[in-house]
Amino acid sequence: xxxxxxxxGTRKGAFVIxxxxxxxxxxxxxxxFGGWELYHLKGSPVDPNRIYASQxxxxxxxxxxxxxxxxxxxxxxxxxxxxxGVAGTHQWYDGTPHPWEFKRVWHIEPxxxxxxxVYAGVEDAxxxxxxxGGKSWNELPGLRxxxxxxxxxxxxGGLCLHTIIQDPADAKRMFIAIxxxxxxxxxxxxESWKAINQGLRSEYIPDPKAEIGHCxxxxxxxxxxxxxxxxxxxxxxMxxxxxxDNWHEVSGNLPTDFGFVIxxxxxxxETVYVVPIKSDSEHYPPEGKLRVYRSRSGxxxxxxxxxxxxxxxxxxxxxxxxxxxxxxxxxxxxxxTTGGQVYASPDGGDTWNAxxxxxxAVLSVEVQTITS
Amino acid sequence: MAIRVVLPAHLxxxxxxxSEVPLDVDGPATIRAVLDTLEDRYPxxxxxxxxxxxxxxxPFLRFFACEEDYSLEPPDTELxxxxxxxxxxxxxxxAIAGG
Numbered sequence: 176x177x178x179x180x181x182x183x184g185t186r187k188g189a190f191v192i193x194x195x196x197x198x199x200x201x202x203x204x205x206x207x208f209g210g211w212e213l214y215h216l217k218g219s220p221v222d223p224n225r226i227y228a229s230q231x232x233x234x235x236x237x238x239x240x241x242x243x244x245x246x247x248x249x250x251x252x253x254x255x256x257x258x259x260g261v262a263g264t265h266q267w268y269d270g271t272p273h274p275w276e277f278k279r280v281w282h283i284e285p286x287x288x289x290x291x292x293v294y295a296g297v298e299d300a301x302x303x304x305x306x307x308g309g310k311s312w313n314e315l316p317g318l319r320x321x322x323x324x325x326x327x328x329x330x331x332g333g334l335c336l337h338t339i340i341q342d343p344a345d346a347k348r349m350f351i352a353i354x355x356x357x358x359x360x361x362x363x364x365x366e367s368w369k370a371i372n373q374g375l376r377s378e379y380i381p382d383p384k385a386e387i388g389h390c391x392x393x394x395x396x397x398x399x400x401x402x403x404x405x406x407x408x409x410x411x412x413m414x415x416x417x418x419x420d421n422w423h424e425v426s427g428n429l430p431t432d433f434g435f436v437i438x439x440x441x442x443x444x445e446t447v448y449v450v451p452i453k454s455d456s457e458h459y460p461p462e463g464k465l466r467v468y469r470s471r472s473g474x475x476x477x478x479x480x481x482x483x484x485x486x487x488x489x490x491x492x493x494x495x496x497x498x499x500x501x502x503x504x505x506x507x508x509x510x511x512t513t514g515g516q517v518y519a520s521p522d523g524g525d526t527w528n529a530x531x532x533x534x535x536a537v538l539s540v541e542v543q544t545i546t547s
Numbered sequence: 548m549a550i551r552v553v554l555p556a557h558l559x560x561x562x563x564x565x566s567e568v569p570l571d572v573d574g575p576a577t578i579r580a581v582l583d584t585l586e587d588r589y590p591x592x593x594x595x596x597x598x599x600x601x602x603x604x605x606p607f608l609r610f611f612a613c614e615e616d617y618s619l620e621p622p623d624t625e626l627x628x629x630x631x632x633x634x635x636x637x638x639x640x641x642a643i644a645g646g
Contacts, residue, residue, distance in 0.1 A: 209560075210556075210557055210560075211557065232557065233607060234555070234557070234605065234607040234608065234641045234642065235555075235557055235558060235561070235595040235596075235605070235608075235641075236594050236595050236598075236605060237594065238561065238591075238595075251561065251591045254591075254593070254594045254595075254599075255593070255594060255599045256599075257599060257600060
């Protein structure tokens with residue numbers, strides 16, 4: 176019997192929401208770490224009982240928590256994230272040099288092959304790795320040592336590394352994205368990185384086609400077709416068919432191409448989901464209607480999915496790591512809002528139900544598909 | 548007599564410590580010595596009160612003893628006798644903020 180676990184990180188704790196494969200009746204466990212910000216939780220693809228969580232606080236700093244029993248109990252792991260060597264400076268908002276300072280872990284990405292190996296994307300932007308299940312963390316410094324590091328500038332949310340994608344077909348290839356530096360790829364196991372922003376155009380920077388400086392909000396990939404990437408940029412929904420070397424816009428008929436989340440259907444690599452948000456100054460859905468948009472053609476042609484979602488007076492946001500898909504047949508799609516709702520669709524987006532309605536503001540949503 | 552340390556609520560939960568932590572401090576009972584002893588006993592608190600590496604007090608925390616603010620005192624400042632003897636606790640206080 177299959178089941179699903181939805182891992183929800185919020186401004187005031189973590190929640191684990193579970194259902195069997197029918198995805199009709201949901202059980203909410205939590206809050207875990209009540210009062211702390213849970214930027215992200217993610218389970219190991221190798222051992223689904225192993226879950227890592229990023230717990231942080233403006234008062235008390237960063238904690239990394241690990242569960243070995245599917246979220247029932249947790250153990251605090253090492254919380255020391257120290258940049259390799261002399262940290263140097265990046266650009267501050269006003270263009271002046273600013274020292275690299277660790278603030279928090281935005282994204283946790285467990286290895287596809289080893290439950291003790293985990294990557295962490297942090298603010299100020301860098302990638303760290305543990306190879307001992309979280310007992311120690313070390314920076315992979317090749318990224319910050321990319322020649323452009325001193326020119327990276329924070330987005331409104333900070334200089335955060337928020338997206339990490341491992342290539343399932345090539346263990347040495349990985350993609351990351353930073354607000355507001357752009358997307359990068361390594362082909363040699365994180366020794367060196369290449370900026371992959373050709374084709375992005377951002378009118379809010381001095382050179383709209385610059386190599387770096389783009390505010391990438393999220394990137395998604397279908398594991399069966401790893402060279403095709405979809406990106407929700409600050410403005411613009413983008414697509415690459417060559418592992419990020421070149422991008423082209425696929426915003427098409429979206430009501431607005433600003434947004435944060437983007438994800439790909441588990442079984443249909445040309446089916447993509449976004450949640451359009453009105454603008455960068457008005458972080459809520461256009462017309463007060465919460466609509467997921469689905470393209471079945473890899474972009475450009477989008478349809479609004481509204482059944483079960485509020486279609487008036489809705490002014491929530493959906494943050495960059497707050498959408499995920501399960502791998503059941505049919506594919507389930509999930510997202511969380513800053514209003515504390517978690518919506519689930521067991522039918523690829525055709526219909527939606529709120530599986531949690533009154534949580535704290537949702538920062539992240541991940542899904543584990545459990546088959547036995 | 549042990550030194551009594553009062554933690555903010557979130558650090559009590561994180562560490563599993565009670566409302567007051569009794570500590571036997573070796574040598575002079577300075578701010579640094581009390582925090583070192585506290586972190587040795589509860590390693591999960593490393594990085595939560597002082598930054599890793601620099602050991603600087605985190606900006607949203609303050610230290611109080613006998614109704615005096617010790618937050619800006621040098622780390623090797625000895626705590627007052629009433630704290631050293633356990634008559635008064637050493638308070639680690641989180642900034643009050645909404646949200």
